[in-house]
Amino acid sequence: MEILKVPVGISNRHIHLSQEHIDALFGMGYSLTKMKDLSQHGQYACEETVTLIGPKGTIPGVRILGPARKASQVELARTDTYKLGVNPPVRDSGNLEGTPGIDIEGPKGLVHLEQGVIIATRHLHMSSEDAWKYSLKDGEYLRAIVPGPRGGVFGNVLVRVNPNYALDLHIDTDEANAFGLVNGQQLEVYSINDQFNVAR
Amino acid sequence: MEILKVPVGISNRHIHLSQEHIDALFGMGYSLTKMKDLSQHGQYACEETVTLIGPKGTIPGVRILGPARKASQVELARTDTYKLGVNPPVRDSGNLEGTPGIDIEGPKGLVHLEQGVIIATRHLHMSSEDAWKYSLKDGEYLRAIVPGPRGGVFGNVLVRVNPNYALDLHIDTDEANAFGLVNGQQLEVYSINDQFNVAR
Numbered sequence: 419m420e421i422l423k424v425p426v427g428i429s430n431r432h433i434h435l436s437q438e439h440i441d442a443l444f445g446m447g448y449s450l451t452k453m454k455d456l457s458q459h460g461q462y463a464c465e466e467t468v469t470l471i472g473p474k475g476t477i478p479g480v481r482i483l484g485p486a487r488k489a490s491q492v493e494l495a496r497t498d499t500y501k502l503g504v505n506p507p508v509r510d511s512g513n514l515e516g517t518p519g520i521d522i523e524g525p526k527g528l529v530h531l532e533q534g535v536i537i538a539t540r541h542l543h544m545s546s547e548d549a550w551k552y553s554l555k556d557g558e559y560l561r562a563i564v565p566g567p568r569g570g571v572f573g574n575v576l577v578r579v580n581p582n583y584a585l586d587l588h589i590d591t592d593e594a595n596a597f598g599l600v601n602g603q604q605l606e607v608y609s610i611n612d613q614f615n616v617a618r
Numbered sequence: 619m620e621i622l623k624v625p626v627g628i629s630n631r632h633i634h635l636s637q638e639h640i641d642a643l644f645g646m647g648y649s650l651t652k653m654k655d656l657s658q659h660g661q662y663a664c665e666e667t668v669t670l671i672g673p674k675g676t677i678p679g680v681r682i683l684g685p686a687r688k689a690s691q692v693e694l695a696r697t698d699t700y701k702l703g704v705n706p707p708v709r710d711s712g713n714l715e716g717t718p719g720i721d722i723e724g725p726k727g728l729v730h731l732e733q734g735v736i737i738a739t740r741h742l743h744m745s746s747e748d749a750w751k752y753s754l755k756d757g758e759y760l761r762a763i764v765p766g767p768r769g770g771v772f773g774n775v776l777v778r779v780n781p782n783y784a785l786d787l788h789i790d791t792d793e794a795n796a797f798g799l800v801n802g803q804q805l806e807v808y809s810i811n812d813q814f815n816v817a818r
């Protein structure tokens with residue numbers, strides 16, 4: 419089988435907001451301003467940022483990703499959580515039940531988010547066509563091999579398939595920095611049952 | 619063979635100083651104050667800290683580890699290097715040729731370190747007795763298996779054997795945070811030629 423190589427996309431801490439929270443933070447009926455498109459179709463980084471306020475510290479300049487979502491969601495790296503004093507679980511995007519909340523400050527107001535803070539599960543976005551080509555299914559897990567002096571293996575890479583997805587392995591800044599990875603770097607990925615026997 | 623499990627020791631950014639630099643930063647003939655012993659015999663964290671000043675930013679409160687060494691050495695996580703604006707290589711402790719320098723500020727003076735900033739190679743301290751017991755040699759490389767939702771494998775774990783070493787797998791804060799590890803957590807380690815075929 420052809421070896422699958424995928425580009426790394428490094429996610430800095432960011433926030434997705436509901437329209438209700440956009441209104442509360444930026445003023446009623448406010449519309450976010452697109453700064454640049456992201457690799458995933460229809461997703462974009464906004465000009466606007468917010469300040470996160472935790473029990474132990476604050477982080478200003480947290481980028482908003484658009485468009486508005488049904489529920490607000492804050493995605494942090496573990497390093498950020500120590501600074502803020504929150505202890506979110508590792509979760510797939512959208513799976514927010516029982517996650518901690520946080521205070522969010524915008525130019526026009528404050529929002530107390532009841533829940534929605536997570537550390538995102540590392541995941542691989544993939545089109546239906548690529549999934550078919552590489553015999554992979556939505557929801558299965560892969561390993562990604564990292565070469566170099568700080569090399570190793572990322573286990574538990576969740577495959578997310580959608581007709582509109584572009585091939586992109588999303589990791590956070592802690593994961594990138596630990597393994598010395600840069601945006602766009604190509605990594606080989608393998609099914610867990612492939613030639614690697616490192617499951618524990 | 620018995621499976622080797624080793625405790626993780628997470629190194630925050632820190633600095634080792636020469637007596638010449640201790641004198642320059644804290645005053646002539648100054649003696650560092652032990653705060654607590656570290657896992658390795660004779661090594662200790664000091665009450666004293668310094669401020670690192672890079673081209674892009676500063677980090678205050680950087681812990682000094684004693685005793686004094688022949689050459690000063692700054693050990694950072696990649697996350698720190700972005701804040702400071704320096705680009706050190708991944709190196710074994712003491713191998714400082716060609717590494718970048720940095721400015722160091724203490725209560726009594728400033729030192730411009732010409733070289734000595736590194737990101738430390740992950741490594742496993744081990745006594746000669748343990749090395750014999752597990753058939754391992756100083757200078758060889760192991761893999762460490764990380765369980766859990768953020769699990770994976772650390773490749774290239776350098777074995778360092780010394781009669782006085784205590785068993786301890788030293789990783790930095792980026793590596794710990796990326797894999798959700800805590801101090802003292804036990805990880806299984808394997809020789810590269812053991813049952814794992816993930817070398818690339």
